[in-house]
Amino acid sequence: xxxxxxxxxxxxxxxxxxxxxxxxxxxxxxxxxxxxxxxxxxxxxxxxxxxxxxxxxxxxxxxxxxxxxxxxxxxxxxxxxxxxxxxxxxxxxxxxxxxxxxxxxxxxxxxxxxxxxxxxxxxxxxxxxxxxxxxxxxxxxxxxxxxxxxxxxxxxxxxxxxxxxxxxxxxxxxxxxxxxxxxxxxxxxxxxxxxxxxxxxxxxxxxxxxxxxxxxxxxxxxxxxxxxxxxxxxxxxxxxxxxxxxxxxxxxxxxxxxxxxxxxxxxxxxxxxxxxxxxxxxxxxxxxxxxxxxxxxxxxxxxxxxxxxxxxxxxxxxxxxxxxxxxxxxxxxxxxxxxxxxxxxxxxxxxxxxxxxxxxxxxxxxxxxxxxxxxxxxxxxxxxxxxxxxxxxxxxxxxxxxxxxxxxxxxxxxxxxxxxxxxxxxxxxxxxxxxxxxxxxxxxxxxxxxxxxxxxxxxxxxxxxxxxxxxxxxxxxxxxxxxxxxxxxxxxxxxxxxxxxxxxxxxxxxxxxxxxxxxxx
Amino acid sequence: xxxxxxxxxxxxxxxxxxxxxxxxxxxxxxxxxxxxxxxxxxxxxxxxxxxxxxxxxxxxxxxxxxxxxxxxxxxxxxxxxxxxxxxxxxxxxxxxxxxxxxxxxxxxxxxxxxxxxxxxxxxxxxxxxxxxxxxxxxxxxxxxxxxxxxxxxxxxxxxxxxxxxxxxxxxxxxxxxx
Numbered sequence: 001x002x003x004x005x006x007x008x009x010x011x012x013x014x015x016x017x018x019x020x021x022x023x024x025x026x027x028x029x030x031x032x033x034x035x036x037x038x039x040x041x042x043x044x045x046x047x048x049x050x051x052x053x054x055x056x057x058x059x060x061x062x063x064x065x066x067x068x069x070x071x072x073x074x075x076x077x078x079x080x081x082x083x084x085x086x087x088x089x090x091x092x093x094x095x096x097x098x099x100x101x102x103x104x105x106x107x108x109x110x111x112x113x114x115x116x117x118x119x120x121x122x123x124x125x126x127x128x129x130x131x132x133x134x135x136x137x138x139x140x141x142x143x144x145x146x147x148x149x150x151x152x153x154x155x156x157x158x159x160x161x162x163x164x165x166x167x168x169x170x171x172x173x174x175x176x177x178x179x180x181x182x183x184x185x186x187x188x189x190x191x192x193x194x195x196x197x198x199x200x201x202x203x204x205x206x207x208x209x210x211x212x213x214x215x216x217x218x219x220x221x222x223x224x225x226x227x228x229x230x231x232x233x234x235x236x237x238x239x240x241x242x243x244x245x246x247x248x249x250x251x252x253x254x255x256x257x258x259x260x261x262x263x264x265x266x267x268x269x270x271x272x273x274x275x276x277x278x279x280x281x282x283x284x285x286x287x288x289x290x291x292x293x294x295x296x297x298x299x300x301x302x303x304x305x306x307x308x309x310x311x312x313x314x315x316x317x318x319x320x321x322x323x324x325x326x327x328x329x330x331x332x333x334x335x336x337x338x339x340x341x342x343x344x345x346x347x348x349x350x351x352x353x354x355x356x357x358x359x360x361x362x363x364x365x366x367x368x369x370x371x372x373x374x375x376x377x378x379x380x381x382x383x384x385x386x387x388x389x390x391x392x393x394x395x396x397x398x399x400x401x402x403x404x405x406x407x408x409x410x411x412x413x414x415x416x417x418x419x420x421x422x423x424x425x426x427x428x429x430x431x432x433x434x435x436x437x438x439x440x441x442x443x444x445x446x447x448x449x450x451x452x453x454x455x456x457x458x459x460x461x462x463x464x465x466x467x468x469x470x471x472x473x474x475x476x477x478x479x480x481x482x483x484x485x486x487x488x489x490x491x492x493x494x495x496x497x498x499x500x501x502x503x504x505x506x507x508x509x510x511x512x513x514x515x516x517x518x519x520x521x
Numbered sequence: 522x523x524x525x526x527x528x529x530x531x532x533x534x535x536x537x538x539x540x541x542x543x544x545x546x547x548x549x550x551x552x553x554x555x556x557x558x559x560x561x562x563x564x565x566x567x568x569x570x571x572x573x574x575x576x577x578x579x580x581x582x583x584x585x586x587x588x589x590x591x592x593x594x595x596x597x598x599x600x601x602x603x604x605x606x607x608x609x610x611x612x613x614x615x616x617x618x619x620x621x622x623x624x625x626x627x628x629x630x631x632x633x634x635x636x637x638x639x640x641x642x643x644x645x646x647x648x649x650x651x652x653x654x655x656x657x658x659x660x661x662x663x664x665x666x667x668x669x670x671x672x673x674x675x676x677x678x679x680x681x682x683x684x685x686x687x688x689x690x691x692x693x694x695x696x697x698x699x
Contacts, residue, residue, distance in 0.1 A: 022569050046630075502525050502681075508579040508655040508668050510682070 006253050022046045026072075028108040037083035037110050041066070041090055042076045049094040051075045057492050059086030068092070085111035087438070089492050091470050105472045107490045113438060127189035134182040136398040137173055140391065146242070146249040147171035147284010149229035152273045153242030155285065155304050156292065157235055164291050172223030179216035183207045209466060213258035218252035250277035266328050271319040278316035282309060283390045290383050293376050299369040302379075306361050313354065318351075346396040353389045356382055416520075420501070420513040423448050427501050427513050435520050436494040443476055445486040445503065454478075455503035455511075460486045463498045494519045544683055545656050545667040548635065551688040552642045552652070557586075558640045560654070562685060567630030568660035575659040576624040576636050581652060583645035586610060587619040590637040595626035608643050648691035651677075653684040 027042040028034055041054075051068030054077045058064070066077035075094060090106040146170035152160045160168070184221030187290050188195065197203050207213060223246045254269050267481025285305055292301045298487040324343065324367035367375035416434025421426045430442040441460055445453040458476040463469065469492065476486035491497060545564050549698035552558035567573045580587045582605050589597050608615045628634045646652050655668035669680040677683045 024569055046566075504666070507577070507657060508666075510666065510668050512669070 023104055026106050028106075030106055033107065033109045033112065035111070037081075038108075039078065040076055041079055041106075042074060042090060043094075043106070045075070045094070045445070048072050049075060051077070051092070051094050053091065053093040055091045056080075057091060058091040059084060059088065059501045069092075082167075087113050087490055089490060091398075093470055101332045104470050107472075122448070127185055131182060131185045131189050132398045134178055134185055136395050137178045138182055138216070138219055139394050139398065140220065141171040141175040141178060142249050143280055143284045143394070144168055144246045144287060145175065145223050145226040146280050147286075148288055149226035149494065150239075150246050150281060151243040151285050151288035151305075153229055153235075153239040155308065156288065156301055157239075157304075159238070160230055160288065161291050161295070164288055167516040168230055169227050172227050175223045175350055176220055183213055183216055186212050187350055206466065214255040215252045218248050218255055220248075222248035222252060248276060248282060250274070250278050252276070254520055255408070265417060267322060271322045271326070274315050275319040275323065278312045278319070279394075281312050281502065282316070283387075283394070285309070286383050286387045286390065289379060290387075293380050293383075298376065299365075304367060306365060309357070311360075313357070315444075342396055342399060346393055346463045349389055349393045349396070353386060353393065356386050356389070360386075416517060418499070418515050418517050420515045421448065422511075422513060425453055425505070425513060426504075429499065429501075429517070431491075431519070438490050440488045441474070441476065441486040443486070443501065444482075445484070446487070453505070455484075455505055456507070457504040458484050458486075459502040460489075460490060461500040461502070463500070464493065464495060465498065466496070469493070489520060544685070545658065545665070545689050546685045547654075549687055553690055553692055554642055554644050554646065555692050556650055557639055557641050558687075559637065560687065562636040562654075562656055564628060564634050564636065564637075564658060566633075568626065568658060568663040568665050570630045571631055571660035571662060573628040573658040573665075574625065575595050575657075576628075577657045577659065578622050578636075578638070579655045580618075580620050580622070580640060582606065583589055583643050583652065584640040584654070585615055585618050585643055586623065587638055587640035589622045589624070590639070592626070592636065593625060595624045598623040598648060598692055602676040606645060608641075608645075633658070642689060646689045648689050650689055651686040652689050655684040 015017070022045060023043055024046050025044040027040070027044075028038055041056075048070070050070050054066040054068040056064045056066055056077075056079055064080065066079060070079045075089075075092070087107060089108050090108075092104060092106065109404045145168045148160055148164055152158065161163075170264050175345055184198045184203055184207065187205070187207035188197060225241050225245035225248060229238050229245055232238040232241055250273045254273040289302070289305060292298050295301070360379060364375055364382060368379060414434055416431040418429040420429070423445075426446045426448055428444040431439045432440060432442065443458065443460070445455060445458075447453045458478075461471050461473050461474060463471040472489060472491070474486045474489050476484040479485050495518070497517050497519050499515055499517055503511045503513070505511050525588060543565060545562060548561035548563055549558070552560070562576070562578060564573060564576060585604065585608050587599075588601065599619045601617060602620040602624070603617045604615070622638055623638055652663075653670045655666075655670070657668065658665040665682070667682050668684050669682050670684050670686075671677045671680060677686070
C-alpha cells in the first residue's frame with residue numbers, strides 16, 4: 001500500500017534529471033554480450049541510493065519488475081532464472097540521499113543481440129487487441145447515444161420514442177465502464193504489463209497521462225449531454241443539448257489517435273473532428289430512422305435527414321481524403337502495407353454504404369413519399385444493412401492501431417530522419433533502421449545560419465517518459481566523414497521518443513536541442 | 522520504511538524550494554550594481570568520484586576587473602581578453618581584463634572546497650536579473666560543466682548542469698550604498 005502511494009506520488013512530480021547520483025559501473029556492463037545469463041544484476045553508484053524501479057524488459061518486450069536491494073552505493077537485483085537469449089533492457093530508477101530521483105537504462109545481450117530486440121510481443125498484442133475492441137465498443141456507444149439525441153434535436157425535432165430513448169441512455173451509461181476499462185487496458189498496452197497489473201496504480205497512471213484519457217472523458221461528458229437532450233422537454237433545449245453532445249463527441253476523436261497527431265496538425269485535428277462529426281450524424285441516425293419508419297410521419301423525417309445527410313457525406317469524404325493524404329503521403333506508400341489494406345477494406349465498405357444510401361435517397365425515399373406499400377419494409381431492410389456495414393467500418397477504424405506491418409516484411413526499415421532548428425544551432429538526426437530495436441544514430445550539425453559547427457562533445461539522450469522508460473544516454477563520436485555517430489542503442493518500444501542532443505560548443509557553452517521522434521513499430 | 526523515506530526524500534527538496542545541493546553554486550545570493558562583489562564558488566564533489574584537478578570560471582560580460590583570491594595549495598592563472606563594451610572605472614576607460622580564472626590543484630571528490638574571486642558589477646548587468654557565471658571542474662578523465670544558462674521562461678532547476686548565478690540588485694534597493 002505504501003509503495004502504491006509512493007508510485008502515485010512519484011507520478012505527480014515532474015521528472016527531474018539532476019546530475020547527482022551517478023552510475024559508475026554496472027554488472028553486466030552496458031552493451032555487454034554474455035555467454036550465459038547473469039545470476040545478478042548490479043548497479044554501482046557514486047553514493048548511497050535506494051532503488052525505486054528495477055524493470056527488466058525481455059527480448060520479446062515483456063516487462064518484469066524486480067526487487068532491488070541496496071547496500072551503500074550498490075543496488076542489486078536477482079533476475080528470473082534462465083533468461084532467454086537475446087537483448088535485455090534493465091530500466092532503473094533510484095533516489096539518492098539528497099532526494100533526487102535519477103534513472104537510466106542498461107542494455108545487455110545474452111548469447112547474441114536479438115535481431116529485433118525488446119518490443120512488446122504476445123502480451124502487448126493481446127492488450128492492443130483488447131484496447132481496439134473496447135475502443136470500438138466506446139465508439140458504438142457514443143454513436144448510438146449522441147446519434148439518437150442529434151436525430152431528436154435536428155431531424156425529428158420531437159421527443160424520441162421511449163424505446164429509442166431507453167436504448168440511447170443505456171448506451172451513454174455503458175460508455176462509462178467501457179471507457180474506464182479502455183484506460184486500464186491502454187495502460188497495460190503502454191507498459192506491456194499482465195492483466196493482473198490492473199490491480200496496481202501503474203497502468204492507470206500511465207494511461208491517465210496519455211491523450212486517450214481525454215478522449216474517454218469527452219465521450220462520457222458527451223454522453224451526459226446526450227442523455228439530457230433525450231430527456232429535455234422543449235425543442236429549443238433538446239436542440240442545444242444535442243449540439244453540445246455532438247461537438248464533444250466529435251472532439252473526443254480528435255483528442256487522441258494516430259490521425260490526430262499526424263502533421264500538419266492544423267489540418268488533421270479539424271479533419272478528424274469533422275470526420276467524426278459526420279460519422280456520428282450518419283451512423284447515429286440509422287437506428288432512429290429505423291424507429292421512425294414505424295412512426296407517424298416517416299416521409300417527412302426521411303426528407304429532412306436526406307437534406308442534412310448530403311452535406312455530411314461530402315464532409316466525410318473530404319476529411320477522410322485529407323487524413324489519408326496526411327497519414328500516408330502517397331498511394332505507393334499505402335499499397336502493400338497492412339495499414340493500406342485495412343484502409344482499402346474500409347473504403348470498399350464505405351463505397352458499398354454510399355451505394356445503399358444513394359438507393360435509399362433516390363429510389364426508396366420518393367417511393368415512400370408517394371405511398372408505395374413495399375417502400376417502408378424495403379427501406380427498413382436497407383437501413384439494417386447500413387447498420388451492419390457501419391459497425392464493420394467502425395471496427396476496421398478501431399483496428400488501425402493494430403496494423404503495424406509484420407516485422408519480417410520490413411526489409412530493411414527505412415531510416416528515420418529528423419531536423420532540429422533553433423536560433424543557436426541546427427541538427428540533422430538519422431536513426432538506422434527507423435524502427436524499434438537496435439538503431440545506429442548519425443548526427444550532423446550546423447550553426448543556425450548554415451555555417452560550420454564542430455562541437456567539442458556530443459551527448460544523445462533518448463527518453464520515453466510516458467512509457468516510464470528512463471533516459472538512455474550515449475556519447476556520440478565524430479567520424480572521419482564529419483558526421484557524429486552513436487550507438488547502436490536499443491530503443492525497446494515504438495512510439496514517441498524524446499531525443500535530446502547536448503552539444504558542448506565551447507568549453508563554457510552548451511547548446512541543448514530537443515525533438516520528439518515517432519518511431520514506427 | 523524504505524519507501525516512506527524515499528518519498529520524504531523526494532518531497533523535501535520540493536517543499537524547501539532549495540537549490541539542488543549537488544550543483545556547484547555561489548555562497549552569495551546577490552551582488553550590487555556599481556560595487557565590487559566577492560563571490561565564493563562552492564564545489565561539492567568531483568567528477569563522479571574523481572578528484573577535481575582544475576576549476577575554471579568564465580567571467581561574463583558586465584563583470585570587470587576580476588581578481589581571484591590566492592588559495593594555498595592551488596596555482597592560479599587568469600586569461601585576459603577584450604570586453605565587448607567599454608567601461609569607466611575610477612575615471613579610466615577599460616576595454617579589456619580577466620575573462621577566465623583557472624585554479625589548478627587537487628580536490629578529492631569526497632571533500633568540499635570554495636574558490637573566491639572578486640569583480641566589479643557594472644550597470645551593463647540589469648538589476649533584478651540573474652547573472653550566470655559558468656564554471657567547469659576538470660578531472661583526470663572527465664569534467665563537470667556547470668555551464669547551462671536558462672533560456673527565457675526556463676527554470677534553472679530544470680537544467681541538468683545549471684551554471685551558478687547570483688541576483689543583481691540596484692544600489693538603492695540594497696540599502697547600504699557607500
